[in-house]
Amino acid sequence: MIKNVMTGIKIWDGFYQNNKTLKTFGKTVFDYSKPDGDIVELAKVFKKEKVKKILDLGCGSGRNCRFLSSKGFAVVGMDISKSAIKQAKKADGKIEYLVADMKKIPFPTDSFDALVSTQTIFHGRLQEIQQTINEIGRVVRNKGVIFITLQPVKGNKHRMGEKLEPNTYISNGGDDKGEIHHFFTKAEILKVFKELEFIDLHFVESNNYWYLLLRNKK
């Protein structure tokens, strides 16, 4: 099976209609009712940086948008899944949400002071991910702060189904079965984000993800 955008949308629409937590092989990866712990900490950084407007790329049902909005930021949530956005709007009708593909972000250049994207941009082949990274660099203003999490190669053997290209697999189980995952090494992260400045890059064992805090430079 070769995944295209339509099958990706179908997977996530089905998921959000039926679930409140994301499980992979029986283990809860995260709970959609609570914000990501790193986002909670980052709100303090955003305040210091005088951030006003934030884009949450691949916002899902809006857990991180709601938290950031409660801290006084103007938040825009964007996701490819209509059912995710429907749930997000239902939970808080005041936050701006839209359905769109991260490879073509429908906002003008320099629209945001900051961008967050948890557990999202690795869904695709490396060339597609690079397209998304270019779009992120475009819509965030110069010196804007960008927070991204990525899946590591390490510890994900169980999720590697059909291989599409190096470190890129169609997941063979879990709630997001059928979705493409690219698993990153540190060297590869440094390469694909080379146009941006690294503030922090480390591996978070408890969440099994790479933590990237970047600053835009253009």
Ligand SMILES: C[S@@+](CC[C@H](N)C(=O)[O-])C[C@H]1O[C@@H](n2cnc3c(N)ncnc32)[C@H](O)[C@@H]1O
């Ligand atoms: C693992 S979920 C994470 C959701 C959210 N960031 C969170 O942490 O709660 C991945 C999300 O990426 C979204 N997604 C997948 N492909 C996308 C694309 N091409 N453009 C925008 N969103 C996408 C899915 O619909 C899903 O909501």
